[in-house]
Amino acid sequence: MLDNEYALIRLFTVAPTIEGRKRFQKTVYLLQQIGVPYAEKFKYYHYGPYSSELQAEIDRLVRYELIDETYTGDAYVYEITGKGEEFVQQYSSLNSGGFEFPEHLVKRLIGTSTPVLEMASTYAYLLEMGYKEEEAMVKALELKPHLEYCLDKARTLYDDICRDMSN
Secondary structure, rough: OHHHHHHHHHHHHHOOOOOHHHHHHHHHHHHHHHOOOOOOOEEEOOOEEEEHHHHHHHHHHHHHOOOOEEEEEOOOOEEEEEEEHHHHOOOOHHHOOOOOOOOHHHHHHHOHHHHHHHHHHHHHHHOOOOOOHHHHHHHHHHHHHHHHHHHHHHHHHHHHHHHHHHO
């Protein structure tokens, strides 16, 4: 059970701040797609893959004061707390070697614009549902015509992170 909490909080050791629920959701989804062991199930909603389980887990981590959530008027901002840092250190020392975490990919995803993450996660979701690459691109554009401008960046991002994890 603590494995999943650790995997979520571990994000903050790479990116101390995650701005936006959408960014948090899409980052976890894309990391899950390349093999990071997140347990949450995702369904397709308006902004692409979404997990109510993940949101409940985030809320629980906030309640346990392992991460902090503030609302800036534009977005929710998440940051690790001192208690969260202690949890990561203790968990890491007790469970050494069992969890590989692609820090460079987390940095890349956290640093990517939210629209590109939304389109990349939608594209990845469609591939997961059995669409072929070209079909997934067409369907992604059908679902998100307002994000057409970032489809190429989204596909490149997804292809790069998949290729990076397979090396």
